[in-house]
Amino acid sequence: MLSLKSWRALLVREYLEHRVAFLYFPLGIVLLLALSAASALGFNKIRFMHEFAMPSGLKVFELGYLVLFALWFAYLAVTQFFYFGDAFSADRRNNSMFFWKSMPVTDLKMLASKYLTGALLFPAIIVVIAAVTGLMFYLFVAVATMVYPGLILPLPLTALGSFGQITAFAVVHLVLSLLWYAPFLAWVGGLSTVFGRWSLPLAFVIPGLIVVVENIALFGTGPRGGYVWGYLSQRWHYGLGEMDYGQIAVTTAPFDALYFIQRLLHETDWLALVTGLVFAAAVMWLASQYRRRRIN
Amino acid sequence: MTSSIVSVRGLKKHFGRMEILHGLDFDIPPGRIYGLIGHNGAGKTTTLNAMLGLTSYEGSVQVLGEDPYKHRARLMKDVAFISDVASLPRFLKVRELFAMLDDIHPNFSAEKAGGFLDGTDVKPGALIANLSKGMLAQLHLAVVMAIDARLLVLDEPTLGLDITYRKRFYRRLLEDYMTADRTLLITTHQVDEIEFMLSDIMFIRDGNLVLHMPMEEVGQRYTQLVVNADRLEAAKALKPIFAETRFGQTVMVFDGADREALAAIGAAATPTLSDLFVALMSRDSGVN
Numbered sequence: 001m002l003s004l005k006s007w008r009a010l011l012v013r014e015y016l017e018h019r020v021a022f023l024y025f026p027l028g029i030v031l032l033l034a035l036s037a038a039s040a041l042g043f044n045k046i047r048f049m050h051e052f053a054m055p056s057g058l059k060v061f062e063l064g065y066l067v068l069f070a071l072w073f074a075y076l077a078v079t080q081f082f083y084f085g086d087a088f089s090a091d092r093r094n095n096s097m098f099f100w101k102s103m104p105v106t107d108l109k110m111l112a113s114k115y116l117t118g119a120l121l122f123p124a125i126i127v128v129i130a131a132v133t134g135l136m137f138y139l140f141v142a143v144a145t146m147v148y149p150g151l152i153l154p155l156p157l158t159a160l161g162s163f164g165q166i167t168a169f170a171v172v173h174l175v176l177s178l179l180w181y182a183p184f185l186a187w188v189g190g191l192s193t194v195f196g197r198w199s200l201p202l203a204f205v206i207p208g209l210i211v212v213v214e215n216i217a218l219f220g221t222g223p224r225g226g227y228v229w230g231y232l233s234q235r236w237h238y239g240l241g242e243m244d245y246g247q248i249a250v251t252t253a254p255f256d257a258l259y260f261i262q263r264l265l266h267e268t269d270w271l272a273l274v275t276g277l278v279f280a281a282a283v284m285w286l287a288s289q290y291r292r293r294r295i296n
Numbered sequence: 297m298t299s300s301i302v303s304v305r306g307l308k309k310h311f312g313r314m315e316i317l318h319g320l321d322f323d324i325p326p327g328r329i330y331g332l333i334g335h336n337g338a339g340k341t342t343t344l345n346a347m348l349g350l351t352s353y354e355g356s357v358q359v360l361g362e363d364p365y366k367h368r369a370r371l372m373k374d375v376a377f378i379s380d381v382a383s384l385p386r387f388l389k390v391r392e393l394f395a396m397l398d399d400i401h402p403n404f405s406a407e408k409a410g411g412f413l414d415g416t417d418v419k420p421g422a423l424i425a426n427l428s429k430g431m432l433a434q435l436h437l438a439v440v441m442a443i444d445a446r447l448l449v450l451d452e453p454t455l456g457l458d459i460t461y462r463k464r465f466y467r468r469l470l471e472d473y474m475t476a477d478r479t480l481l482i483t484t485h486q487v488d489e490i491e492f493m494l495s496d497i498m499f500i501r502d503g504n505l506v507l508h509m510p511m512e513e514v515g516q517r518y519t520q521l522v523v524n525a526d527r528l529e530a531a532k533a534l535k536p537i538f539a540e541t542r543f544g545q546t547v548m549v550f551d552g553a554d555r556e557a558l559a560a561i562g563a564a565a566t567p568t569l570s571d572l573f574v575a576l577m578s579r580d581s582g583v584n
Contacts, residue, residue: 005399006399006400008399009395094385094386095383096385097383098377099384101350102376102379103372104373292368293352295345295350
C-alpha cells in the first residue's frame with residue numbers, strides 16, 4: 001500500500017514540477033483555439049469549408065479531430081523530448097539531490113517515476129486535452145453547418161460514435177508509439193542523468209558520430225549511409241503508411257477504429273519493439289547506477 | 297558491538313589517487329549526541345556520506361545493521377539527515393511537500409511537521425522557493441523532526457544562519473526531538489554553540505580520527521593552563537601538547553597531566569571545545 005502511495009507521490013512530484021509544459025500551456029492553446037474558432041464564426045471567416053467540397057459535416061469533424069490529435073501528439077513529442085532532457089537531471093540542477101537521497105526511495109525508482117510520468121501521465125493529460133478540443137471542434141462544425149446549409153450536421157450520436165472511434169484509435173496509436181519510441185526517450189533521459197540538458201543535442205550528436213566513424217571505417221564498402229544509419233532510419237519511423245492515411249481522407253464511410261488499429265498492429269515490428277523496451281530498461285538501470293554515485 | 301547504531305571499521309575513501317579517509321574505526325551507541333568536528337577538507341562530510349550510503353568506500357560500515365551503500369533506501373526509513381538546508385524542492389509549496397512526504401516516508405508525520413512550524417513564519421501555502429534561508433532551515437528541521445528516525449545526521453545544518461536562528465535550531469532539536477532511543481550526529485564549525493548539548497566528541501584531521509571520547513572524559517583528560525611568563529619553564533616541563541600566547545599570558549593544553557600539579561603553576565581549567573580543537577588540530581603545537 002505504501003509502495004503505491006510512494007509511486008503516486010513521485011508521479012505527483014513530477015507533475016507539479018512540470019505541469020506548466022503539460023497542463024497550463026496546453027490549456028492556454030485550448031483557450032486560443034476556442035477564441036480563434038469563436039472569432040472565425042463571429043466574423044464569418046469559415047468560407048474555406050466550401051473549398052474542401054465535403055458535404056458531410058461528419059467527415060469534416062472526423063478529419064478535423066484526427067488532425068487535432070496529430071497536432072497534439074506533435075506537441076507531446078516535442079515537450080516529451082525536452083522533459084526527458086531536463087527532468088532526469090533536475091534534482092542535480094535544483095540542488096535537491098541530498099533531499100531526495102534522504103528519502104527511502106531507490107535511485108532506480110526515482111528515475112522510473114520520471115520515466116513513467118513522461119511516458120504515461122503527461123500523454124494521458126494530452127489525450128484528455130485533445131479530446132476536449134475534439135468536442136470543441138464538433139461544436140464549431142455544428143455552428144458552421146448552420147451558417148453553411150450545404151454541410152450536413154452530424155447527429156450527436158453519430159458524431160459521438162466517430163468521436164469514440166477516433167479517440168480509441170488515437171489512444172492505441174499513442175500507446176504503441178510510446179512503446180516504440182521508449183528506447184529513444186530512455187536514451188535522452190539516460191544522457192540527461194549524466195550530461196544534464198546537454199543531452200538534448202547529444203541525443204543526436206552521439207549516434208551521428210557513430211555513423212560518421214562507421215562510414216570512415218567501412219570506407220564506402222557498406223550499405224549507403226552505413227549499417228547504423230540504415231537501422232536508425234528504419235527504427236525512427238512508426239505508424240500507418242501513406243495509403244492508410246489517404247484512405248482515411250477519401251473514404252466517405254465513418255472512421256473505423258478497429259480496422260485501422262488492426263492495420264497498425266499488423267505494421268508493427270514486434271521484435272524491434274520488444275528489443276527497444278529491453279534497451280530502454282537497460283539504459284534506465286545504468287542511469288540509476290550513475291545517479292546512485294552522484295550527490296550533486 | 298552489536299548494540300551500536302553505527303559501526304565503522306577501516307573506512308577508507310579515495311578520490312582518484314588521493315586517499316581522503318585513512319581507515320577510520322569507531323562505534324556510535326544509541327541515545328548519544330555526537331559532534332564530528334574537523335577543518336574544511338578533513339573528511340567529515342565524506343565520513344557522513346559513507347554512513348548515509350551516498351558514496352562508495354573501502355572497509356566496513358554498518359548503520360542500524362545495514363550496509364548503507366547497498367541499502368540506502370531501506371536505511372532511510374530509520375535515518376534522517378540534513379546535508380544542506382537549501383536542498384528542499386523549491387517548486388513545491390510547504391503543504392505539498394508534507395503531503396508528498398506523508399506518502400513517500402513511512403515514518404513521517406505531516407501533522408507533527410505542521411505542529412513544529414506553528415508559531416514560525418513558515419506558512420503551509422508558502423512556496424519553498426520564496427522562503428528565506430532561516431525559514432528553509434526551520435522547515436527542513438521540522439521535516440526531519442517529523443520523521444520517527446533512530447539516527448539523525450546534521451551536516452552543517454545552520455551554515456549561513458544568524459545567531460538567533462542557530463540557537464533556536466539547536467534548542468528545538470533538544471527539546472522536541474531527542475529521546476533516549478535516538479542518536480544525533482552533528483558536524484559544524486561553530487563548535488562552541490553545540491558544546492552544551494554534546495555527549496560525545498570526535499575530532500577528525502586529514503582523514504584520521506584524532507579524538508573520540510565522551511564529553512565527561514574530555515574534562516578528565518585535558519587541562520588548559522593559563523600561566524605567567526615566570527612559571528613558563530615549569531609548565532613546559534609538564535609537556536603541554538599545545539601552547540599559544542594571549543594578551544601576554546601563555547595558554548597551554550595538557551593531555552593526561554595531573555591537574556593539581558598544574559593548578560600550582562597557574563590557572564587550570566577544562567578547555568572549551570574550541571580551545572581543544574585548536575590544540576589538537578593545529579599543525580604547529582607552539583610548544584617550542
